Amino acid sequence: MTRKPALAVVGATGAAGSELLQILTRHEDVWGGIRLIASPRSAGRVLSVRGEECAVLALDEDALAGVDLALFLTPGEVSARWAPVAVSRGAVVVDSSDAFRLDPDVPLVVPELNPHAARLRPRGIVASPHDTTLTLLPAVGALHAAFGLRELVLSSYQAASGAGRAAVAALREQxxxxAGTELGTATGDVRRAVGEGRLGPLPAPLALNVVPWTGAVRSDGWSSEELGLREETRKVLGLPALKVAATCVRVPVLTAHSLTVHARFEDEVTVAKAHEVLATSPGVVLYDEPALGDFPTPADVVGTDPTWAGRVRRAPDDPCALELFLCADNLRQGTALNSARIAELIAAEFPR
Ligand SMILES: NC(=O)c1ccc[n+]([C@@H]2O[C@H](COP(=O)([O-])OP(=O)(O)OC[C@H]3O[C@@H](n4cnc5c(N)ncnc54)[C@H](OP(=O)(O)O)[C@@H]3O)[C@@H](O)[C@H]2O)c1
Known part of the structure; x- marks a missing residue:
């Protein structure tokens, strides 16, 4: 007998969870029941998925019973505690947090690049990379397949929504x-006007500003997101010795992350060949006619599925290196879509 797998979305009320519900409504319906779960604060809230109204359940053991696949879009500490519970109740877990990404027994999967890895999951958990890593990987993975990647130097321009709903609310308030003031013209005037009370989870004012810090403090001046971008890229591409140096910066954009990339390869590169690779790679759109004003910006790519690539140039001093600019919707391409695609890969394992 065949049956469609039962799905639970844990974190259904969050920024990434809301995006996921839209994707589940739009994609081919491979699911039996869909259960929506969040914190006890949201229990009883009614959300729509697949055109049906569905009441949110509070996360507990009962809510996870009878689920075949649980998609976690929750803070890392919630995933760390509850994903193993879901597995013990018989579910496969796809987790979007940082709780398991670098666990050697948990595959880190980007379906365009390493779909086979999702089948080997000794802990019953598959992880999805950080949104900034996901902005990078479809394009850089394709260029790696063509030219052999040796080194990456990256700068990110990350949107407020990458830090969750509270950061979006703080940026909107700021x-x-x-608006309509002279703020931003005298030292410290923005910081004084915003005050500590309106920073939300951000370490500095974001309106009229850029903040060269995302994530938690790690040793030697690095942030957790900078080191995560390095280690996750190495893990997904299967290049444990790849040189990666990243600087992560938050910018006053609501949704869609951007990256400048300096990528050095084994072989000589040409812009024409790089264009050909990027234009034909799944999950990537090439948009690169600067003379016509055609390059991706967050305001233009928000709400779309792919990573957009533009400003492709050969490095002036190195025939083996490329400079490029990437841009993608962090909530959609960078979180919910990748999780949904991993879940669909696993759903295909169920007998039909
Ligand atoms: N935002 C991004 O661009 C992005 C990208 C990649 C990965 N991620 C990761 O995805 C996860 C979710 O991010 P987000 O931006 O969607 O966060 P968010 O907007 O703050 O939403 C968090 C979700 O988790 C739920 N939750 C919080 N505490 C819980 C608890 N104790 N028990 C059960 N549910 C709980 C919340 O439910 P309530 O509404 O009831 O509080 C909400 O549904 C995080 O791990 C984040 O690092 C986010």
């Missing part, structure tokens, strides 16, 4: 406060 933007309303500075």
């Amino acid at each position: 933007l309303a406060l500075v």
Whole structure:
């Protein structure tokens, strides 16, 4: 007898969870029941998925019973505690947090690049990379297949929504406060006007500003997100010795992350060949006619599925290196879509 797998979305009320519900509604329906789960704060809230109204359950053991596949879009500490519970109740877990990404017994999967890895899951858990890593990987993975990647030097321009709903609320409040004022013209005036009370989870004011810090403090001046970008890229591409140096920066954009990339390869590169690779790679759109004003920006790519690539140039001093600019919707391409695609890969393992 065949049956469609039962799905639970844990974190259904969050920024990434809301995006996931839209994707489940839009994609081919491979699911039996869909259960929506969040914290006890949201229990009883009604959300729509696949055109049906569905009441949110509070996360507990009962809510996870009878689920074949559980998609976790929750803070790392919630995933760390509850994903193993879901597995013990018989579910396969796809987790979007940082709780398991670098666990050697948990595959880190980007379906365009390493779909086979999702089948080997000794802990019953598959992890999805950080949104900034996902902005990078479809394009850089394709260029690696063509030219052999040796080194990456990266700078990110990360949107507020990458830090969750509270960061979006803080940025909106700050933007309303500075609109129509002379703020931003004298040392510290934005910081004084915003005050500690309106920073939300951000370490500094974001309106009229850029903040060269995302994530938690790690040794030698690095942030957790900078080191995560390095280690996750190595893991997905299967290049444990790849040189990666990243600087992660938060910018006053609501949704869609961007990256500047300096990528050095084994072989000589040409812009024409790189264009050909990027234009034909799944999950990537090449948009690179600067003379016509055609390059990706967050405002233009928000709400779309792919990573957009533009500003492709050969490095002036190195025939083996490329400079490029990448841009993708962090909630959609960078979180929910990748999780949904991993879940669909696993759903295909169920007998039909
Ligand atoms: N935002 C991004 O661009 C992005 C990208 C990649 C990965 N991620 C990761 O995805 C996860 C979710 O991010 P987000 O931006 O969607 O966060 P968010 O907007 O803050 O949403 C968090 C979700 O987790 C739920 N939750 C919180 N505490 C819980 C608890 N104790 N028990 C059960 N559910 C709980 C929340 O439920 P309530 O509404 O009831 O509080 C909400 O549904 C995080 O691990 C984040 O690092 C996010």
